Amino acid sequence: MGKKSREQLQEMKKQPAKRWIAASLAGVLWIMPVLGIEGMPQFSSGPAPIAEAASSFAVTKLGEEVITSGAIMMKYKYTTARSGKAASGLADVIRIDLSNAYVSLDVMTGKGGHLTTRQSTGGMAAETGAVAAVNGDYFNTGGEGAPIGGQVSGGVVVSTPSQLDGMYAFAVTKDRKPVIDEYSFEGLVTAEDGAQFPLSGINKGAYSPEGGSSTYSHANAAYIYTDAWTALDRPKNSSTTPTEVLVENDIITQISADKALPMTVPKGAYILRTHGLGAQFVKAHLVVGQKLSSVYTLRSKTTKQELDPASLQMMIGGHTILVNNGQAATFSRSTSSIGGYRARTALGYSQDGRYVYVVAVEDNANSAGMSLTELQSFMTNIGVWKGLNLDGGGSTTMVDRPLAETSTTLTFNTEYGTEQRSIVNGVGVYTSAPQGEVKGIKISGSSAMLIGQKASYSLKGYDTYYNPIDVASGNPSWTSSNGSVTISGGEATAVKAGTATLTAASGAATASTKVTVLGGENLSSLTVGTATAPLTAGASVSVPVTAVAQNGSSLTVPPASLNWELIGFKGSVVDGKLTVDSVDPGVTTGYAIARYDGFSTAVVLSAATATPWEDFENVSYPIAFTSNVSSVTGTAAVMAGSAEKAGSKVLSLSYDMTAGSGKMYAYAQLNGSSGKSIPAAATSMSLDVMGDMSLNWLRAEVVDGSGAISYIDLAKVIDWNGWKNLNIDLSGSGIKFPASLKRLYVVNVEEGQDERAKTGTVAFDNLSFVMPSLSSEAGLPKGTAAMSIGSKSITLNGVKKPIDVAPIVKNGSTYVPIKVVMDAFGGSASWDKNTKGILVLRGAKALDLTVNMKEFVLNGKRQSAEVAPLILQGRTLVPLRLVSEQLGLTVKWEQKTKTVTIES
Incomplete structure (x- = not known):
């Protein structure tokens, strides 16, 4: 200036x-938009508490990878104690070396570099060519889409700081000096x-x-x-x-x-x-x-000195200061609205000003999030001298470009899985390095495959500046070290279980990678997308199968890799869909057994019909209207129906979104925060819906016992007026039952919003679910059976009957022929002489046992026992307690009479 x-x-x-x-x-300042969650937290300008360092907080560096010359990705694990219980998680840190002239930081803004055009972090990185990026400043979710704090890019002011107390900003000057301060x-x-x-x-x-x-x-x-x-x-x-x-x-x-x-x-x-x-x-x-x-x-505001925006390469606004002089700082602003253990985003720099630290804390299945106090401890642990808080929670998103790759990928799952929230700005990492010489090559592709699976592998290179360089144009040759995997032109096929080394050669350069083809013995579980299905001719359900390896990795099993056995009905499994053609006479429970290299899982089919769930005639729980945007209004209530629903009651949902903006939701919330229970696994859902031709999106929200949320698309577009029956296939939804239906709601998404109505009324009636598992246990015999060691008889409900083989005791365990238990309490058992396997089916249970093996598989999950089946005098005997209890029976032992009693 x-x-x-x-x-x-x-x-x-x-x-x-x-x-x-x-x-x-004007009004309340909302921050951190929450998709699908009622209400949003607000800033509070009350007194800021003294920040205290988190006790028992330990940080371990797991590793690091180069992103580009001057920028590396470092992954950390942290452990701490919360209310006397251990907690742990992961944090990812991009360290930028400002002494490296090729690397720089800048602010990414919306779409096309414009405010009021929100975009995901990954989208902004792809648009601007960033090699890594993280989400940025807080913003008013009900506003047009502009940051709360100041923003400068390339010396140009994009937005100025708001007059709010304690809101810090991070900047890098054009002479590459980092600054964190509060500005007016x-x-x-x-x-x-x-x-x-x-x-x-x-x-x-x-x-x-x-x-x-x-x-x-x-x-x-x-x-x-x-x-x-x-x-x-x-x-x-x-x-x-x-x-x-x-x-x-x-x-x-x-x-x-x-x-x-x-x-x-x-x-x-x-x-x-x-x-x-x-x-x-x-x-x-x-x-x-x-x-x-x-x-x-x-x-x-701290030094009273002027700062000419033209002297800045970039500036981005944040929230409270977190670290000052290498120590946890007193929060400069109340943090009550952004408390709890959440995903977090922060920026900081080292004491000498050389390094900038871009910090993202994970909150997902692998990580427990952090409190702001824990974030302070983490930042001081890794060398941050001064640091501030950026927008966190569901906005926390980091992307980076893996070595030799040409585009960024999500560094870790967000609080919403792989979904990235649309935000107003972010911080991008950029490289201006020229193309260098080839420094290294690597093979890109999966390290694990399943038998029958096909996968593509490519040869990729990076130069002396760690930026991608083309090496595939040399038509590399590919070889495999053994017959577990065959490969041609980068296309690999898994043939049999084992580990193969794939090698690619391009000129004088070669690279190798190990690929493990997982066999049945390498799996810990095999799960079908739906564990239950209706046993009705013409029924068809999706049956995708997922394998989980013993190391925890998850893979989708190719349909061609599975062998299916259908028991109790005629049908087929084609391209991951099970179809019932006819049901065998007298059968009420059928089984579709899927086997992968000897490892099995089952779909249990039963003669289930739709179970009425809610007709709104006698509702005894509260129903309320809520929204994610404070300016969206409406009502949700049970009232008299109209047209063909005259004389009955329906759930009516009216909404007015004209005063709102962005993605807007209008919820009919059932039974407060609890929802209404769906007691058993459901394969389909049916309901009557009165449409309003609004062209909005109609959904349902389901939450399971662990708190995991699933969303059901009822109609992508409400393109009808009047009543219409909807049937929804839930067989591939992945919902874990029992669960609760929490909300029925209308969504008005931001894209193309002018094409959809912002006001309207929809209504719901006659919700029902098909829940096959409720009937799979029906009809199984009930009663009591008693057997004595060495006696070839069984007393079933007071009636004594002969059996072929007497129970024996071996190493403290009682063994019986499995047929004895099945005859008494229902079910079936089959023997495979080639694998020495025993498949036991009863009700909703499918149990796989193998002679002389203590491990068994129950409904697709591998488990361990203290004893194993055995062959004695040409007869196969099973551990009575193990088998009975896994099938839902109770076993009691009387030492004096050496009698075993089984109850159902």
Whole structure:
């Protein structure tokens, strides 16, 4: 900033009539959008607590990988104690070496570098060519899509800091020095007649200020909106009538008194939006054709020094300071609204200013998240000298480019799995290194395969700057070390269990990788997408099979790798779909046994029909309307039906989303936060729905006992009026039952929002589920059986009957022929002389045993026992207690009479 600019700003401060009007927001400031969850946390400006270092917090570095010259990815494991219980998790850190001229940081913004156009972290990285990236600043989820804090990219101000206390920002200067500080904005516009008026900000949404005289950010104020702001509202909900001025090349070309200009900001121009006293200034001093100049700067709240935005390579806003001088800092702002154990995002730098640390804490199936206090401990552990908090929770997303790859991938699963939330900005890591010489090559592809599976492998290289370089154009040759895997032109086929080394050669360079073909003995479980199905001619269900290796990796089993055995019915399994053609006479429970290299799992089929679940005639639990956006209103209630539903009750959901923005939800919430129970595994769902032709999306939310949430698409588009019956296949949904139906709801997604109605009413009636497992145990014999060691008889419900082989005791365990148990309590057993395997079926249980092996498989899960089946005098005997208890029977032993009693 030049001398004249500073003088103008100083003069501005001396003029009471033109006092500083601080930027601020109307109403409540919402942060961290929560998809599918009622309500959103808000900032609190109350007293900030003293941050205390987390006790018993330990950090272990698991490894590191180069992303590009000057940037490495480091993975850490942390362990801690929470309320006396151990907790652990994972954190990922990108360390950028600012002394390396080839690597740089910059802010990524929405789509096409514009505000008000949200995009995922991965999408922004792909669009801008970042080699790694993380999500950025907090933003108002109900607003247009602009950051709360300041943002500078390449020396150009994209957005200015809001007038909120304790909100820190991270910046890198053009001479590559990192800075973390709290900043205010100071600006001034000057008319051609010399009159001046203060600027309150650039490209800001409406918000409620702190420490100023107004509760509305835009009251009596003037703001600049550049072509980075693409929304027509500048901003919406600004509370007062605007007067807008279009300025092109410092010349006023249009003035719109008491109304907004009906246009977006032209490229290279800006619109001065004014209210109240600002609008009076425009009317009194600005004329079309005259010049209008503007000056502005940032000022440190801690040192009071000016910071010229033009001196910055980048700046991004954050929240509280976390670390200062290598120690946990007192929170600069209340953190009550962002507390708990969540995914976290943070930025920091080393004491010498050489390294920047981009931190992301995982909260997923592998990691327990962190509190802010734990995040402070983690950052000081890894060498952060000064650091601040960025937007966390479901927004936390990191992507990076693996070595030799050409694009970024998700570094870890977010709180929502592989889904990435659309956000307003992020921090990208970029490389300007030239192409170097080939430094190394590697084979890219899976390290594990299943028998029959085909997979593609490619040869990829990286140069002396660790950036990808083409080596595949040399048509590399491929070989496999043995017959477990065959490979041709990079296409591999798994033939049999074992480990093979695949080698690729391109010129003088070679690379190898080991590929393990998993056999049945390498698996810990085999799971079908649906464990139960209806035993009805014509029934068809999806039966995808997933294998989990003993090392924990999960793979989808190719349909061609499975052998299916159908018991109790005629049918087929084709391309992962099981179809029942006919049911054998007298059969009420059937089985589809899937085997992979000897390892089995089962689908249990029973003669189930749709079970009525809710008709809303006698509802005894609360039903409420909720939304993810505070300005979305509506009702959800049981009321009298109409048309063909006249005379009955239905659940009606009405919604009004006209005051909201972004992705909006209108929920009918059942039974508070608990939902209504679905007691058993359901293969399908049926319901009547009254549509409203809104073209919105209709869904249901189901939560299981562990708290895992599943979403059911009822209709991608509500494209009908009146009542319609919907049938939903749940067989491949992956829902773990028993579960609870928590919400029925309408979704208005952000994309193409102008094509869908924002108001409407839908209704629901006659919900039912097909739950086959409720009937698979029906009809099994009940009673008591007693057998004595050495006696060839069994007493069943008081009636004594002969048996072929007497029970024996061996090594403290009782053994019997399995046929004895099956005859008494129902079920069947089959013998495979080739594998010495015994398959026992009873009700909803499928049990696989192998002679002389203590491991067994129950419904697709490998388990261990203390004893194993054996062959004695040509007869196969099974451990009575093991088999009976796995089949749901109770076994008792009487020592005096050496009698075993079995009860069902």
